[in-house]
Amino acid sequence: MAEIHIRNTNERIQGEENVRAFLDSQEVLYEHWNPGKLPAELQEKFVLSDEEKAQVLATFDEDIRDLADRRGYKVWDLITLSDATPNLDELLKKFESVHTHTEDEVRAITAGKGIFIIKGTDDVGYFDVELEAGDVISVPEHKPHFFTLMDNRQIVAVRLFIETEGWIAHPFADAAFAK
Template identity: 70%
Template sequence: MAQIRIRNTNERIEGEAEVKAFLDSQEVVYEHWDANKLPEALRENFTLTDENKAEIIATYEAEIKDLAARRGYEIWDVISLSDVTPNIEELLKKFEQVHTHTEDEIRAIVSGKGIFIIKSEELGYYDVELEPGDVISVPENTNHFFTLMDNRQIVAVRLFIEKDGWIAYNIDDPDFIKA
């Protein structure tokens, strides 16, 4: 289950209902899929073949299509990141830049852990720590970035409205302090 840490106060929010209520107040979509649907062989596999990725999409096809129908997503894919990912450090540097998009950014975590750092106008930056089953959508034009947690392993389904995927618009935000 996702957890939230508000950076300015170090307050933590835990529990599905509390996390959902907080994220709803920030206009961030949060849902939970059944992580146990993923075949055992894929749960800790972070070096996926195209066939593995297709199996993940097929496993969550109903959830993906439901979310796509409700939110207007046109395409989706699977991303896998770990220390064996080529150029992982360069990718993380790119991901760890505060930015916005002209469409929402969504991740459905199927294995591993990740974290969205999101800016709230009222609260400043807060961390949303995600684990398998967590689905989050950061609204368009919201300062944020996504990165790996200490385990440095994640597999996630990404959904897009634009067929070319997201275009990041980097933001130099003096309010952001890397934790």
């Protein structure tokens, strides 16, 4: 289950209802899918064949299509990242700078863990959303943020897009951000 860490106050927010309420106040969508419906052999597997990727997408097809229908997403794919990913550190550098998009950034975590760092309202500042299998998040367009892996450096996530070109980031310079 997702947890929030507010950087300015060191406050932690736990529990699905509390997390959902906080993220709602920051205009960030949070949902939870059932990660247990993924076959056991794929629940902790981070290097996937094309057939296994198709199996993950098929397992969550109803959830994906429901979210896509409600929010206007047109295409989706599966991203897998782990130490086995070629040039992982280079790839993470691309993700690990504050940026915005002209559409929502959506991730549905099916295995592993990841973290979104998001710029909240002025009274909140930056906060971390620590995600694990089953967590679904949608960061609104134009909201400064970035995504990275947690210490385990392993994740499998469904990405949904409105724009068929996929992930396009726009750098956001912010002197208030400190790693």
